[in-house]
Amino acid sequence: MKTYRYYILYICVMLCTLLSASSCVVIEGDTLDDTQKGNFEALWKIMDEHYCFFSYKEKELGVNWNEVHDRYAKQINKNMTNAQLFEVLCNMLSELKDGHVNLLASFDYGRNWSFYEEYPLNYNDSIVNAYLGHDYNIASGLKYRIFDDNIGYVRCETFEDGIGNGNISVMLQNLATCSGVIIDVRSNGGGQLTKAHTLASHFLDKSVIIGYITHKTGKGHNDFSKRDTEWLHPSDGVRWQKPVVVLTNRGCFSACNDFVKCMKLCPNVTIMGDKTGGGSGMPFNSELPNGWQVRYSAVVYYDHNMQQTEFGIEPNIYVEMDGKDTDKKRDTLIEEARKFLTK
Template sequence: MRTKTIYCLLLALLPLFSSCIREDDFNNSPQGNFEALWKIIDEQYCFLDYKQIDWNAIHDKYQPLITPGMSNDGLFEILGNMLAELKDGHVNLYSSSNMARYWDWYLDYPRNYNEGIIERNYLGKTYRIAGGAKYTILDDNIGYVSYPDFSSGIGNGNLDEILSYLSVCNGLIIDVRNNGGGNLTFADRFAARFTNEKVLTGYIQHKTGKGHNDFSSPTAIYLEPSNSIRWQKPVAVLTNRHSYSATNDFVNSMSYLPNVTLVGDKTGGGSGLPFSSELPNGWGVRFSASPHLNAEKQHIEFGIDPDKKVDMSKEDEDNGVDTIIEEARKLLKVNP
């Protein structure tokens, strides 16, 4: 599907690997590590201007907090807080004892997911498992597939078995709520089962220089149809704020297919392809380096809106009902 595109992108990113901060660029002191991290983000993070972040002001805010004799834990906390200003779930700082992370991109929103209800009242005890997917046929002849983690592999053989088994159904629900991402190959492989033609789904760029707006021209991304079993009936894709990274990419691809309706909450975003570097003291830092745009060349970093906005009802949850699944079933019955 996108092997050639990703390969070309990785070739384009090679200059970034050679521009990593070296130990002799900054001394291994609290101040040196602070300046090294600030410079990495300043030169290589891809959303500073898009998010309207004044990175110089962030430097002036946190630099006075750095003292020569501060502990590693103290330094780690300050650097982690500085990175949190980016509001990006793809940005992490790693030491041997901790990982700084920003999770408010989903914690500040309704959960819109109850795994216990799904296991008990929808999947039941006899659901099937193929690769990373769980699937069953609901009592109204709607197929239901839960794919909670794109780090869990799924092969073409798995997808053939799933779609063959569900072929008797009138419609299909694909639940990627709480799927925080993983391997883009699995996301593309799954999406390729729902189109009969090559479809433009977006563009990708990469940094070409140290300036905040130094990017390559957008390179088109296409979803190509699988050469095996493809689904031809209506599909509802269920999303919540924890649908992130590779899942955001999957939802974006599915949004351009004619028989697909997105149901639930806005996705969490995370459209930047992550890249890693290292500080003088050996701490690792991961950050978004290459922005992914949709087919209209608009950023999807902040998430993708559903076609049908639905939140979980507390009353439904108390009664063991998943509001979002039920809304999807209604939509699929109206449009068989």
């Protein structure tokens, strides 16, 4: 009989534990509603609470996110396929015209690349390769060589590579005899911001304010932190003191956009080509109930004048590819840069 009392005691203790533990759970997150409507609402809400450019996009593009919800909600029904849902969701995100806003499913990558697709490319890969030839050097992803007119040429295709101070210093030493250098970042889609800053720091003599940075502090569209100053300090390695031309096009996006922003503040640097593609928000990721990943801009970068660069940075000198030059396998932008540096 006594043994059964023990069993009863154990059960009581466990029930108390259960009640205690259950009652203490207060933070659980949103409900996973993996339906067509549930995924639509989840995406809209994620963007509504986290996207950082609503106020700016409303001002520039007239995007009203609540109105967007009402308009696209009508297109959602429970019988639509995943492909159809994906298309509607991508269309909704495209309203923001942000290259950092993407929807990733196993079968497709939703994007709005109108920042460069709707403009002349001003870049021809095969022509650039012809300029580089076969005997160029590579310093951690940076391809470089010296042209016959003693102009150095550096092709930087991405900031995803591990570009370090050592690589850049050695490269600049090898180009030291040149009268000027061209840094070609056309169609550079970005990468790591720190790498972009590392490269730019070799063209500075003193620390400069390159911009301001702010992040969201709450769910409201205007809930932002104070704007913190962002500095760029000169590199400890080799610092280039001669003229520089940075070649840009609409394909310069994200970290590359920031690189151009920094280079525009450096002495002896001229930005030449087309306006950059922009992308001044730092992207974060989240997920929908069905597992699709969504990427969105979460942190805002301003330039040193506290202006947005989300839609690109103007060059100092506009130059477009000339069709006649293209026919002759000549790159108009490179040729104009060479003229500029040799005059």
